[in-house]
Amino acid sequence: xxxxxxxxxxxxxxxxxxxxxxxxxxxxxxxxxxxxxxxxxxxxxxxxxxxxxxxxxxxxxxxxxxxxxxxxxxxxxxxxxxxxxxxxxxxxxxxxxxxxxxxxxxxxxxxxxxxxxxxxxxxxxxxxxxxxxxxxxxxxxxxxxxxxxxxxxxxxxxxxxxxxxxxxxxxxxxxxxxxxxxxxxxxxxxxxxxxxxxxxxxxxxxxxxxxxxxxxxxxxxxxxxxxxxxxxxxxxxxxxxxxxxxxxxxxxxxxxxxxxxxxxxxxxxxxxxxxxxxxxxxxxxxxxxxxxxxxxxxxxxxxxxxxxxxxxxxxxxxxxxxxxxxxxxxxxxxxxxxxxxxxxxxxxxxxxxxxxxxxxxxxxxxxxxxxxxxxxxxxxxxxxxxxxxxxxxxxxxxxxxxxxxxxxxxx
Numbered sequence: 078x079x080x081x082x083x084x085x086x087x088x089x090x091x092x093x094x095x096x097x098x099x100x101x102x103x104x105x106x107x108x109x110x111x112x113x114x115x116x117x118x119x120x121x122x123x124x125x126x127x128x129x130x131x132x133x134x135x136x137x138x139x140x141x142x143x144x145x146x147x148x149x150x151x152x153x154x155x156x157x158x159x160x161x162x163x164x165x166x167x168x169x170x171x172x173x174x175x176x177x178x179x180x181x182x183x184x185x186x187x188x189x190x191x192x193x194x195x196x197x198x199x200x201x202x203x204x205x206x207x208x209x210x211x212x213x214x215x216x217x218x219x220x221x222x223x224x225x226x227x228x229x230x231x232x233x234x235x236x237x238x239x240x241x242x243x244x245x246x247x248x249x250x251x252x253x254x255x256x257x258x259x260x261x262x263x264x265x266x267x268x269x270x271x272x273x274x275x276x277x278x279x280x281x282x283x284x285x286x287x288x289x290x291x292x293x294x295x296x297x298x299x300x301x302x303x304x305x306x307x308x309x310x311x312x313x314x315x316x317x318x319x320x321x322x323x324x325x326x327x328x329x330x331x332x333x334x335x336x337x338x339x340x341x342x343x344x345x346x347x348x349x350x351x352x353x354x355x356x357x358x359x360x361x362x363x364x365x366x367x368x369x370x371x372x373x374x375x376x377x378x379x380x381x382x383x384x385x386x387x388x389x390x391x392x393x394x395x396x397x398x399x400x401x402x403x404x405x406x407x408x409x410x411x412x413x414x415x416x417x418x419x420x421x422x423x424x425x426x427x428x429x430x431x432x433x434x435x436x437x438x439x440x441x442x443x444x445x446x447x448x449x450x451x452x453x454x455x456x457x458x459x460x461x462x463x464x465x466x467x468x469x470x471x472x473x474x475x476x477x478x479x480x481x482x483x484x485x486x487x488x
Contacts, residue, residue, distance in 0.1 A: 078096055078099055078101070078123055078124065079123065080092045080095050080096050080121055080122070080123045081121065081122050081123065081132065081134060081135065082108075082119075082120045082121040082122050082134075082135040083117075083119070083120045083121070083135075084118065084119045084120075084121060085113075085116075085118035085119065087118065087482060087485065087486040088111060088113070088118045088119045088479070088482045088486075090478065090481075090482060091109065091111065091119050091121065091475075091478050091479060091482055092121060093478075094109075094466075094474050094475055094478040095107065095109045095121045095122070095123050095475075096123050096465075097464060097465040097466045097474065098123070098442070098457065098459070098464045098465070098466055098471045098474065098475070099123040099124030099133075099464045099465070100124060100461060100463070100464050100465070101464070101465050104124075104125045104127065104128045104130070104285075104287055104461070105124050105125060105287050105459070105460060105461030105463075105464065106122060106123060106124025106125050106126050106132070106133025106137070106284060106459065106460055106461070107122065107123055107124055107133065107442075107457065107458070107459040107461075107464060107471070108120075108121065108122040108123075108133060108134070108135050108137060108139070108355060108356040108357075108457070108458050108459075109121050109122075109356055109455075109456070109457045109475055110135070110355075110356035110357040110359070110360035110361075110455070110456050111360060111453065111454070111455050111479050111482075112360050112361060112363070112364030112367070112453065112454040112455075113451070113452060113453055113483055113486065114368075114452045115364060115368060115372055115373060115452070117357070117360075117361075118482075119479075120135045120356070120357050121135060122134050122135045122137065122356075124461075124464070126284035126285060126460060127284065127285040127460075128285060128287070133284060133460070135355070135356065135357060136269075136270065136282075136355050136357065137282070137283075137284050137355060137458075138270055138272070138275075138279070138282045138283045138284065138353050138354065138355050138458075139283065139284045139286075139353070139354065139355070139443065139458040139459055139460045140283065140284075140286045140342070140343065140351065140352075140353055140460070141352045141353065141354050141359075141439045141443040141458050142350050142351070142352070142439030142440045142441060142443060143235065143349060143350055143437060143438065143439040143440060144352050144354065144359070144437055144438060144439035144443040144444055144445055144458075145239075145273050145348055145349065145350065145351065145352025145354075145437075145439070146238070146239070146348070146349055146352075146407065146437045147363075147407070147408055147436050147437030147445055147446075148258065148262065148271065148273060148348075148352055148354075148359075148362065149239060149242055149243065149273070149348045149349070149407065150189065150242075150386065150405075150406065150407025150408050150437070151262065151362060151366065151377070151407075152246055152257050152258065152261060152262065153185075153189060153242055153246065153406075153407055154378055154382055154383065154386045154406070154407070155261050155262075155377060155378050156246055156249060156250065157378075157382055157386075158370075158378040158379055158382040161249040161250065162185060162245065162246075162249055163185065164184065164185045164186040164189070164385075164406065165184055165185070165186060166184060166185055167181060167182055167183060167184055167185075168180070168183050168184065168185055168188055168241060168245060169181050169183075171245045171248050171249055172244055172245055172248055174219045175218070175219055175241075175244075177219055177220065178220065178221060178222045178223075179222055179223055179227075180193075180195070180221070180222075180223065180227070182227065183195075183223075183227045183228075184228075185242075185245065186390070186406060187227055187228050188234075188238065188241045188242060189238070189242060189406050189407040190231075190390035190391060190404055190405075190406055190407070191231055191232060191233050191234050191238065191391065191395070191404055192227065192228050192230070192231055192232075192390070192391070193223065193227050193228075193234065193238075193241070194223030194224045194225045194226065194227050194229075194230070194232065195218070195221055195223055195224070195234060195237050195238075195241065196224065196232045196233060196234040196235065196237060196238075196323075196326070196327040196396075196397055197224050197237075197323075197326040197327055198235065198236040198237055198326070198327060198328075198330050199325065199326040199327075199329065199330060199331060200326060201217050201218075201220070201221055201237075202214075202217060202330060202331065203331060204330075204331055204332045205330040205331060205332045205333045205335070205336045206332065206335075206336055206339075208236070208330065208336075208345070208347055209336075209341045209342075209345040209347075211240070211345075211346055214240045215240055215244050218237060218240050218241060218244075221237070230395055230396060231390075231391040231393075231395030231396065231404070232323065232327065232395055232396035232397045233327060233328075233395070233396070233397040233398050233402065234327070234349070235327050235328045235349060235350070235397070236327075236330065236347070236349045236350055237349070238348075238349050239347055239348030239349030239350065240348070240349075242348065242407070243346070243348045253274075253346070254273060254274060254346050254348060255272070255273060255274035255276075255346060258271055258272065258273050258274075259271075261377075262362060262377075263358070265375050265377070266358070266361050266362060266365065266372070266375060266377075268357070268358035268361050268362070269355075269358065270354050270355030270356075270357060270358030270359070271354055271358045271359065271362065272352070272353040272354070273346060273347075273348055273351065273352050273353070274344065274345065274346035275343040275344050275353045276344070277344055279353075280340065280343060280344070283343060283353060284460035285460055286337065286338060286342075286460055287460050287461045287462070288334070288337055288338060288462075289462050289463075323396050323397050324397055324398065327396075327397045328397065350439075352439070354443075354445075354456070354458055355458060356456040356457060356458045357456075358456075359445040359456035359458065360445065360454045360455055360456035361454065362377075362445070362454070363436060363445050363446055363447040363454035363455065363456065364447070364453075364454030365377050365454070366383060366435075366447040366449075366454065367447035367448055367449050367451075367452050367453055367454045368449075368452060369383060369449070370382070370383045385406065386405060386406045386407065386408065386435075387405050387406075387408065387433055387435045387449075388405060388406065389403055389404070389405060389410075390404050390405060390406060391403070391404040405435050407437075408435035408436055408437055409435070409436065409437055409438065410432070410434060410435060411434050411435070411436055411438075411444070411446040411448075411472065411476045412472075412473050412476065431448065431449075431450040431451075433448075433449055433450060434446055434447065434448040434449070434450070435447060436455075438469065438472050440462075440469070441459065441461070441462040441463075441468055441469070442457065442459050442462065442463065442464075442468050442469050442470075442471040442472060443457055443458045443459055443472070444456065444457055444472035444475075445457075446472075446476065448480065448483075451480060451483040451484065451487070452483075453479060453480065453483050455475060455476065455479050457471060457472055457475050459471070
C-alpha cells in the first residue's frame with residue numbers, strides 16, 4: 078500500500094508503521110503526524126477515506142472519539158493558567174446548579190481526573206440521541222447522583238466528563254465550546270484540523286466513519302439487555318458481573334450504534350467523544366505541550382501549569398476499565414512496546430515513552446500525545462477500527478516507532 082506524505086530521513090522508518098496501521102484489504106485509512114523539537118518530521122497517510130476508494134490524505138479529517146478529551150484538557154489548563162479556573166475549587170463555584178444530589182463538594186481536579194463518581198451515562202439517558210442536545214445533557218448532569226462517594230475511587234468518565242468540564246469552561250469564558258477550540262487553540266497554532274462541534278461547511282473534509290458490523294450490532298442493544306445476556310452465559314463471580322456492569326453503564330449509552338453514523342455526530346458538541354481532527358493539527362498542539370507550552374513564539378500556557386496538569390492522579394487500576402490508565406489531570410499516559418536495557422557495555426533503547434508523557438486516545442485507534450523528554454508531539458487519526466495492526470494497538474505501535482526514531486536521531 079502506498080504511504081503518502083512527507084517524512085524526514087530520520088523518521089523514514091515510521092512509514093512502515095503507518096502502512097501496517099491501514100487495512101491490508103478493504104476500505105479504511107489512517108494518518109500519522111510527528112513533531113520533533115518543534116519541527117514537523119512526519120506527515121503521512123495510507124489507505125482510503127471512504128468505501129469508494131478515495132485516498133486518505135495527511136490533511137483528511139477523521140472522527141476521533143475520546144481523543145478529544147486531550148483537547149478539552151488542554152482548554153481546561155489554558156483557563157487555569159489565565160486564572161479563570163481553580164482546580165481545587167468546587168465545580169459548583171462556576172456552575173451552582175451542579176451542586177444538587179451530593180455533588181456540591183466535587184472539585185474541578187476530581188472531575189478532570191475521573192474521581193467524581195459520575196460516569197454511568199446509561200443510568201441518566203434513555204437514548205444516545207439525547208447527547209446531541211447540549212442544554213438537555215447539562216440538565217441531566219445536574220440531576221445526577223454520584224455512583225460512589227466522590228474522590229474515593231477512580232472510574233473513567235467516558236461521556237459525562239465532557240459536559241462537566243465543557244459547561245464550566247463555557248461559563249467562565251462566556252463562549253460556546255467550539256469557539257474556545259478555535260480561538261484558544263486552532264487560531265494561535267495556525268491549524269485547520271481541530272474541531273469539536275464540526276461546522277457543516279467542513280463535513281466534506283471528513284473521512285467516512287467505517288463502523289464494524291459486529292460492534293454496531295452489539296451497540297444497538299440496551300445496556301440492561303447486554304448485562305442480562307452476560308449473566309446468562311458467563312459462569313463467573315459476582316465481582317466480574319459488577320465490573321461488566323460498570324463498563325457497560327459508563328461506556329455504552331443506549332442505542333449508541335444507531336447514531337454513530339448520524340451527521341449530527343459530527344456537528345453536535347460532545348467533548349468526551351466526538352472530536353474531529355487531522356493528525357497534523359493534533360500533533361502540532363501536542364508539540365507545543367512537549368516544549369513546555371510554547372511553540373514557535375506561540376505560548377499556550379506556562380510550564381508550571383503544564384507540569385501540574387501532567388502529574389499522575391490515578392496510578393492504580395480503577396473502575397470501568399480494568400487497565401492502569403495512569404490518568405493525569407485530564408490526560409492519560411501513552412503506552413508503547415519495548416524496554417531500555419544494557420548488554421555488556423552497550424545500551425539499547427527501543428522506544429518506551431517516559432513516565433511524564435501524556436495525551437489521550439480514542440476507541441478504535443486514534444490518539445495524540447506529548448513526550449516532553451523527547452520533545453515529541455504525535456498524533457494518529459483513522460476512519461476505521463483496525464488495520465494490519467488491530468484497533469487500539471495502533472497508537473501503541475506509533476508511540477513505539479516515533480520514540481525509537483527520536484532516540485536514534487538524538488544519539
